[in-house]
Amino acid sequence: MRKNKVEVMVQWYYRPEDAIGGRKGFHGERELFLSDHKDWVAPDSINDKCQVHTLKQYQSLHVVSDVDYFCRFSYNVKKAEYRPARVPVYCVCEMPYNPDRFMVECEACTDWIHPECLRMTKAEVEVMTHFVCPDCTKRHQSEGKRGTP
Ligand SMILES: [Zn+2]
Ligand SMILES: [Zn+2]
CATH class of the missing domain: 2.30.30.490 (Bromo adjacent homology (BAH) domain)
Incomplete structure (x- = not known):
């Protein structure tokens, strides 16, 4: 058998x-x-x-x-x-997280951003002591000096 x-x-x-x-x-x-x-x-x-x-x-x-x-x-x-x-999306490109791609956190909104989506390099953002994304920079500028959060 x-x-x-x-x-x-x-x-x-x-x-x-x-x-x-x-x-x-x-x-x-x-x-x-x-x-x-x-x-x-x-x-x-x-x-x-x-x-x-x-x-x-x-x-x-x-x-x-x-x-x-x-x-x-x-x-x-x-x-x-x-x-x-x-799934959650990040950055100005609104893409889900890809662990192979470097991202930097915006200090103001805590969104994560790919430097290359802002035409920057990883090296450029790594030497920055403060990183604020373009949206937050714009918001801050339009609020002016007396602006409240
Ligand atoms: Zn991106
Ligand atoms: Zn931001």
Whole structure:
């Protein structure tokens, strides 16, 4: 008699480029989507392991190694739907956070800004002791000297 084959149930993570909609500018290089696509596979077809972090955990990693990834969206393969449908957006470009891109915090409104969206470089903002975004600068100027917050 044939022995029962051992198989394990796997749930696939998708790379942005493998999902409908594809890779977007705000997707991190090491971003994965947790899909609802499950398969039975032979254990020997699993050849390596990786660490999938939450975005928060990923941000707090001191060193990102080859096995580190992060996941903030789940992906319904049949419906091509992402959860959550909306995530917070930042900067004048109003894009979700991409951990691969440097951002600087505005002292006034605490929004996070990509220097290049203001035609600045990371080096330029890093030497600034105070950073205030263009919106807040404008608001401050229009309020004048007697202006109250
Ligand atoms: Zn931006
Ligand atoms: Zn601001």
